[in-house]
Amino acid sequence: MFTLISATPSPYARKVRIALAEKQLPFTLQTEVPWDGTTQTPQYNPLEKLPVLIPEDGSPAVFESSYILEWLEAKYPEKPLLPAHDQLDARLFAKKIQVVADGICDALVLAFFEKMRAPEKQSQPWIDRQMRKVEGGLKALGDWAEQKQGEYLVGDQLGLADIAVASVCGYMACRWPDHAWADRYPALKKHCDMLEELPSFKDTRPSPQTMKDKVV
Numbered sequence: 001m002f003t004l005i006s007a008t009p010s011p012y013a014r015k016v017r018i019a020l021a022e023k024q025l026p027f028t029l030q031t032e033v034p035w036d037g038t039t040q041t042p043q044y045n046p047l048e049k050l051p052v053l054i055p056e057d058g059s060p061a062v063f064e065s066s067y068i069l070e071w072l073e074a075k076y077p078e079k080p081l082l083p084a085h086d087q088l089d090a091r092l093f094a095k096k097i098q099v100v101a102d103g104i105c106d107a108l109v110l111a112f113f114e115k116m117r118a119p120e121k122q123s124q125p126w127i128d129r130q131m132r133k134v135e136g137g138l139k140a141l142g143d144w145a146e147q148k149q150g151e152y153l154v155g156d157q158l159g160l161a162d163i164a165v166a167s168v169c170g171y172m173a174c175r176w177p178d179h180a181w182a183d184r185y186p187a188l189k190k191h192c193d194m195l196e197e198l199p200s201f202k203d204t205r206p207s208p209q210t211m212k213d214k215v216v
């Protein structure tokens with residue numbers, strides 16, 4: 001059915017792995033280090049990033065995690081990961097939560113690589129700017145977790161917002177284990193703990209990877 005190019009710590013790829021599992025779509029996991037010269041991402045994605053979803057019927061590869069999820073929802077609507085089409089505001093809210101979750105990941109990645117530079121080449125103002133986005137994003141997620149009406153962040157079933165939020169919080173736990181988000185946002189921590197017990201989350205827990213090639 002599919003091959004998914006993924007990386008062990010990737011919060012973006014984890015979203016897709018969870019969605020494929022929730023939709024019971026079989027796939028082969030191809031785990032790579034996208035910064036190593038051995039990566040196959042450039043063969044499928046001009047932006048050279050994973051995740052990349054490769055249909056095994058030869059149709060074009062699908063890339064950019066939020067687009068992959070939109071593509072999956074359109075092509076394979078069962079099990080839905082968004083509220084019904086007549087729930088427009090709820091659908092848009094779920095996508096907004098994903099925007100913030102992914103934006104936190106983007107800022108974390110930028111800060112991570114800035115810190116990989118030689119100390120004298122690192123820009124502290126740039127790192128501070130990225131971490132400010134992380135803190136602001138986490139506060140928004142914390143607020144939404146506190147305000148949720150039911151068991152899930154949007155609507156009455158597991159959805160895109162839950163998947164995106166658990167993916168970024170799992171990434172924090174993996175790459176920034178000393179960060180105080182869990183203490184600062186107990187409702188967010190409680191929500192993620194609940195999600196992490198679901199099989200599709202348990203089976204996709206992130207782990208660090210080692211990069212061989214020099215990146216910055």
Ligand SMILES: N[C@@H](CCC(=O)N[C@@H](CS(=O)(=O)O)C(=O)NCC(=O)O)C(=O)O
Binds near residue numbers: 007010011013065109
């Ligand atoms: N916006 C993209 C971001 C994907 C991304 O940054 N992927 C990283 C890997 S990871 O950070 O998710 O582990 C990558 O392939 N980076 C390679 C590069 O930026 O050259 C998405 O949501 O798919």
